[in-house]
Amino acid sequence: MAPAGLFVTGTDTGIGKTVVSCALLHAFSAEGHTVIGMKPVAAGCENGQWQDVENLKKASNVSMPQSLINPYAFVEPVAPHIAARQAGIVIDLRVIRQACEQLQAAAEVTIVEGIGGFRVPLSSSGTPNGRYDTSDLARVLGLPVILVVGMRLGCLNHALLTARAVESAGLKLAGWVANTIDPEMLQPAANLQTLTEWLDCPLLGVLPFQEQLDVQQLAGLIDLSRLE
Numbered sequence: 001m002a003p004a005g006l007f008v009t010g011t012d013t014g015i016g017k018t019v020v021s022c023a024l025l026h027a028f029s030a031e032g033h034t035v036i037g038m039k040p041v042a043a044g045c046e047n048g049q050w051q052d053v054e055n056l057k058k059a060s061n062v063s064m065p066q067s068l069i070n071p072y073a074f075v076e077p078v079a080p081h082i083a084a085r086q087a088g089i090v091i092d093l094r095v096i097r098q099a100c101e102q103l104q105a106a107a108e109v110t111i112v113e114g115i116g117g118f119r120v121p122l123s124s125s126g127t128p129n130g131r132y133d134t135s136d137l138a139r140v141l142g143l144p145v146i147l148v149v150g151m152r153l154g155c156l157n158h159a160l161l162t163a164r165a166v167e168s169a170g171l172k173l174a175g176w177v178a179n180t181i182d183p184e185m186l187q188p189a190a191n192l193q194t195l196t197e198w199l200d201c202p203l204l205g206v207l208p209f210q211e212q213l214d215v216q217q218l219a220g221l222i223d224l225s226r227l228e
């Protein structure tokens with residue numbers, strides 16, 4: 001059975017969370033499900049658009065208002081709490097949860113793309129309700145987590161730290177995806193083998209580096225039956 005939702009985190013910013021989120025949307029869609037992507041907090045506007053949000057919308061087969069798909073959008077491509085403080089906005093996790101609930105009511109599967117890595121600050125000094133970060137967002141949404149590992153030197157440490165952080169947040173790591181972002185990486189098979197042994201969750205797929213990205217094709221490489 002398909003999960004009602006998944007929270008897609010990653011070993012860092014820029015390692016393929018959007019690519020994998022879109023591939024997951026296509027994969028569930030190919031199984032006949034209604035699907036919608038969500039980017040709760042986007043930072044970085046290009047030509048009046050937030051690329052992650054546009055890509056997730058393209059990969060979804062249910063359409064919902066932009067304010068629910070992306071409740072918080074900031075122009076500068078910086079850490080979200082810095083952008084929010086500059087804009088005089090407080091990122092409210094309850095607003096995101098309510099938006100997510102509405103998406104979940106409209107589609108069988110909601111794929112929520114995180115922001116940067118697993119512990120990116122969302123509050124800044126003076127924000128009511130103390131300190132909170134993206135792991136608190138994942139907790140508030142209560143969704144199983146998918147870890148995207150951007151395969152490059154350094155990813156072993158980042159992946160294991162993230163898996164430990166997901167566990168300490170009390171969340172389930174439902175699977176991980178190896179995304180080849182550095183085609184020149186040495187010893188890719190040995191690195192993949194190491195993570196397969198050390199991560200205590202199923203490998204859902206190994207995505208190749210694609211000069212010309214085709215997320216629908218990548219979706220075919222994700223094995224949803226392995227989801228825990």
Ligand SMILES: Nc1ncnc2c1ncn2[C@@H]1O[C@H](COP(=O)(O)OP(=O)(O)OP(=O)(O)O)[C@@H](O)[C@H]1O
Nearest residue numbers: 010013014015016017018019116180207208209210
């Ligand atoms: N398998 C791949 N092959 C080729 N390019 C890729 C692959 N995966 C990701 N990329 C490219 O790497 C860049 C970062 O990917 P993506 O936007 O999915 O990362 P992200 O983790 O969502 O980043 P952010 O933290 O900004 O949301 C993009 O330009 C994307 O097209």
Ligand SMILES: C[C@H](N)[C@H](N)CCCCCC(=O)O
Nearest residue numbers: 013043044077078079116120
């Ligand atoms: C702008 C970028 N693409 C992401 N949306 C935000 C990444 C925040 C990373 C913060 C950090 O860990 O230093």
Ligand SMILES: [Mg+2]
Nearest residue numbers: 017018052113
């Ligand atoms: Mg992204």
